[in-house]
Amino acid sequence: MELVQTAVKRFDDYRQFLDDEVAGEIQYLAGRLKGKKAAMINATAFGGGVAEKLHSLVPLLKDLGVELDWWVIKADLDFYQVTKLFHNRLQGQEGELSSAAIDIYLNYNRKNAAALEYWDYDFIVVHDPQPAALVDYRKDGGRTRWIWRCHIDTSTPNPQYWDFLYRYIRQYDATIFTMRDFVKEGTSLNNLTLITPSIDPLSPKNIHLEREQARGMICSFGVDGTRPLISQVSRFDPWKDPLGVIEVYKIVKKEFPSVQLALVGSMASDDPEGWDYLYHTLRRAGEDYDITIVTNFNGITGLEVNAFQTASDIVIQKSLREGFGLTVAEALWKGTPVIGGNVGGIKLQIEDGVNGYLVETVEDCAEKVLTLLRNPAVAQHFAAAGREKVRREFLTTTNALQYLRLFNRLSGFDAGSPLHEKEAPIT
Numbered sequence: 001m002e003l004v005q006t007a008v009k010r011f012d013d014y015r016q017f018l019d020d021e022v023a024g025e026i027q028y029l030a031g032r033l034k035g036k037k038a039a040m041i042n043a044t045a046f047g048g049g050v051a052e053k054l055h056s057l058v059p060l061l062k063d064l065g066v067e068l069d070w071w072v073i074k075a076d077l078d079f080y081q082v083t084k085l086f087h088n089r090l091q092g093q094e095g096e097l098s099s100a101a102i103d104i105y106l107n108y109n110r111k112n113a114a115a116l117e118y119w120d121y122d123f124i125v126v127h128d129p130q131p132a133a134l135v136d137y138r139k140d141g142g143r144t145r146w147i148w149r150c151h152i153d154t155s156t157p158n159p160q161y162w163d164f165l166y167r168y169i170r171q172y173d174a175t176i177f178t179m180r181d182f183v184k185e186g187t188s189l190n191n192l193t194l195i196t197p198s199i200d201p202l203s204p205k206n207i208h209l210e211r212e213q214a215r216g217m218i219c220s221f222g223v224d225g226t227r228p229l230i231s232q233v234s235r236f237d238p239w240k241d242p243l244g245v246i247e248v249y250k251i252v253k254k255e256f257p258s259v260q261l262a263l264v265g266s267m268a269s270d271d272p273e274g275w276d277y278l279y280h281t282l283r284r285a286g287e288d289y290d291i292t293i294v295t296n297f298n299g300i301t302g303l304e305v306n307a308f309q310t311a312s313d314i315v316i317q318k319s320l321r322e323g324f325g326l327t328v329a330e331a332l333w334k335g336t337p338v339i340g341g342n343v344g345g346i347k348l349q350i351e352d353g354v355n356g357y358l359v360e361t362v363e364d365c366a367e368k369v370l371t372l373l374r375n376p377a378v379a380q381h382f383a384a385a386g387r388e389k390v391r392r393e394f395l396t397t398t399n400a401l402q403y404l405r406l407f408n409r410l411s412g413f414d415a416g417s418p419l420h421e422k423e424a425p426i427t
């Protein structure tokens with residue numbers, strides 16, 4: 001396994017976003033862990049949401065005094081091919097689990113487990129299925145508390161894959177899922193904990209930009225900074241429904257001829273389906289110059305995503321299916337009103353009619369866009385309520401607090417309920 005280096009983050013820089021009581025609890029719980037050591041283990045140091053989150057969480061917990069190492073497992077291409085299958089099939093895709101795949105998966109887990117012999121951590125947090133079988137090779141005699149953090153939607157998994165993985169995850173002392181809905185019915189796991197993903201308010205993607213500054217930045221992509229703009233920031237994927245968003249825009253355009261649409265998406269060079277869907281979307285947009293479609297290949301980095309989310313009058317996330325939908329939290333954090341599909345984790349973030357709208361259809365979505373464009377006061381109210389919701393529930397500091405509570409509880413210290421406040425125990 002390889003140790004990952006992270007940049008320095010200072011808890012003090014985050015205090016501006018926290019209520020005193022919460023900041024106090026974070027410091028108190030971190031203080032009680034003095035002398036204890038923790039490790040995070042995942043499959044990659046760069047690329048993907050898990051690595052991005054750990055680059056915020058790990059240095060923040062370290063600055064709070066938690067002794068914490070972040071390790072990534074070492075493996076070759078055949079392992080990642082197998083675990084990509086695990087990923088898709090645990091999210092419901094059909095297909096057989098072959099004995100060859102099991103061999104490859106276990107072989108790399110066993111090899112990586114060699115390092116465990118020299119470890120004396122109090123907590124080991126293993127992220128996602130790739131390293132999940134490491135627990136089978138634990139050599140700590142039960143002293144170390146093992147935690148499995150699942151970042152994927154396992155609500156309706158392929159049974160063969162789930163049954164295989166279940167052998168390992170039931171050995172963990174605690175498990176963390178994003179939402180209750182992601183935990184398959186009939187599952188019996190130790191110390192089940194729910195933790196939603198979070199955003200880092202000090203990352204380039206979420207740092208404060210003035211609206212004028214943001215409008216200036218997006219002008220270079222062909223957007224007219226003086227006219228209304230609706231945007232969706234998402235991969236080009238059928239589940240994100242960019243074609244539906246174009247239909248929404250066309251309906252709105254009839255009543256608001258000045259409106260513009262931006263579709264901002266990241267592309268992976270090795271994802272042919274994503275490229276196909278981008279071309280499909282471009283064809284649907286046709287020659288309408290008020291539709292801007294841009295990707296990382298046009299120079300969209302985190303800061304430009306930030307600029308689009310900040311400069312838009314309305315952000316749409318019209319997903320037909322969604323794990324959590326980080327783009328929703330990101331846009332709400334910028335005080336931009338959001339209209340989201342009534343699915344998955346978007347429902348945890350948007351309270352319909354309170355801090356945004358949840359919609360089912362293109363027509364419904366277009367009607368809500370028109371409502372917000374005609375009623376700036378409602379839009380403003382949603383914006384303030386949305387930002388407050390994110391401040392309380394979806395910042396990286398909340399994520400740190402939830403880990404600290406779990407570590408405290410597993411150390412036998414009193415630290416609140418194992419589940420999200422609104423949830424009841426599953427087993």
Ligand code: UDP
Nearest residue numbers: 233234235264265266300305324325326327
């Ligand atoms: N994203 C980005 N550049 C883009 C489009 C998306 O950096 O051009 C980011 C977006 O800001 C968010 C993440 O990719 O942080 C997507 O996460 P989300 O949970 O919304 O959807 P997923 O792609 O994981 O299904």
